[in-house]
Amino acid sequence: MTTAPTPSPTSTGARIEIAGLTKSFGDFRAVDDLSFVVEPGRVTGFLGPNGAGKTTTLRMLLGLIRPSAGSATIDGRPYAELDNPMQVVGSALEATSFHPGRTGRDHLRVLAAASRVPDARVDELLELVGIAAAAGKRAGTYSMGMRQRLGLAAALLGDPRVLILDEPANGLDPEGIRWLRGFLRHLSTEGKTILVSSHLLNEVEQTVDDVVIIANGRLVQQGPISTLHGDRRQLVRTTDPDRLGAALGEDGLLVVRTGDDSLEVTSEDARRIGDTALRLGLPIYELRESRSDLEDLFFQLTSAPENRNRNLGATEPTTDVQPGEVQ
Numbered sequence: 001m002t003t004a005p006t007p008s009p010t011s012t013g014a015r016i017e018i019a020g021l022t023k024s025f026g027d028f029r030a031v032d033d034l035s036f037v038v039e040p041g042r043v044t045g046f047l048g049p050n051g052a053g054k055t056t057t058l059r060m061l062l063g064l065i066r067p068s069a070g071s072a073t074i075d076g077r078p079y080a081e082l083d084n085p086m087q088v089v090g091s092a093l094e095a096t097s098f099h100p101g102r103t104g105r106d107h108l109r110v111l112a113a114a115s116r117v118p119d120a121r122v123d124e125l126l127e128l129v130g131i132a133a134a135a136g137k138r139a140g141t142y143s144m145g146m147r148q149r150l151g152l153a154a155a156l157l158g159d160p161r162v163l164i165l166d167e168p169a170n171g172l173d174p175e176g177i178r179w180l181r182g183f184l185r186h187l188s189t190e191g192k193t194i195l196v197s198s199h200l201l202n203e204v205e206q207t208v209d210d211v212v213i214i215a216n217g218r219l220v221q222q223g224p225i226s227t228l229h230g231d232r233r234q235l236v237r238t239t240d241p242d243r244l245g246a247a248l249g250e251d252g253l254l255v256v257r258t259g260d261d262s263l264e265v266t267s268e269d270a271r272r273i274g275d276t277a278l279r280l281g282l283p284i285y286e287l288r289e290s291r292s293d294l295e296d297l298f299f300q301l302t303s304a305p306e307n308r309n310r311n312l313g314a315t316e317p318t319t320d321v322q323p324g325e326v327q
């Protein structure tokens, strides 16, 4: 059982601002004039298909590679100019960036010592991310999900105001995904800024407040996840859908016949539909909100002709950049 993190005065988030950000590798543009803002106190999903440019963007944000143009700032400054970077931003870009022979606890202790974080914080975090029982085991023996949790603990060592996680749900089982969801939500309610990348919208659908969707390095859509659902619609089944549809239409509602006995009505007010049916003396067999399938929508957005994934067959990475090396 894990306990909730203790709020601290440094927890208040900071704004992330990406402006005109561009990265070219040779003549291949991995990130192309990208602009968006990530607000504190919210969980933001950074979404796009494989090769869309998410990791490249995050690497620029964390000062690991240099932009070809534009800027990426946290609290108004590029990463390299932050005074206490570990207290401002914590990140987990890859789940495997640790010494496989070291125990989980030692991995965190080494990082903590380098940043003058007390050892007590290490044990607190091991507990918090739910791997305290495996803290003495070599990290090389950890499952993918345990590595993700260890990476998350490392990111949180300095109690940062901003948390940046690259595909944190990878390798987590459904219970782990549910845990991660609650964990991130809790951190955001403390006021932290949380940016989470994923290539699967349905994986983060219930976790995020806002989305930034990119394809081929360019912005496709941005805003609260609720706006992706579009207008709310009600699905209704009755014996005489034509009569009910006509009455609702006269009432100013948009009605679409969807089957022999069913209609879809653009409205958030199910009672209005029920009351109309009652007035007409029609039985209702089903009346429920019909939500658009976000995964379908994501696919449509990112596979529109102008956004179609050009990554397959695109330039392969030329170098493997290590943290600290700036390309």
Ligand SMILES: Nc1ncnc2c1ncn2[C@@H]1O[C@H](COP(=O)(O)OP(=O)(O)OP(=O)(O)O)[C@@H](O)[C@H]1O
Pocket (backbone or CB within 6 Å): 025, 028, 030, 048, 049, 050, 051, 052, 053, 054, 055, 056, 057, 198, 199, 311, 314, 315, 316, 317, 318, 319, 320
């Ligand atoms: N060092 C590099 N040299 C050349 N091309 C690169 C380099 N790094 C990334 N790319 C290319 O840039 C594009 C974007 O890659 P990136 O890893 O940012 O995508 P992603 O959205 O994170 O994808 P995924 O979900 O698969 O991790 C890809 O076509 C990739 O091959």
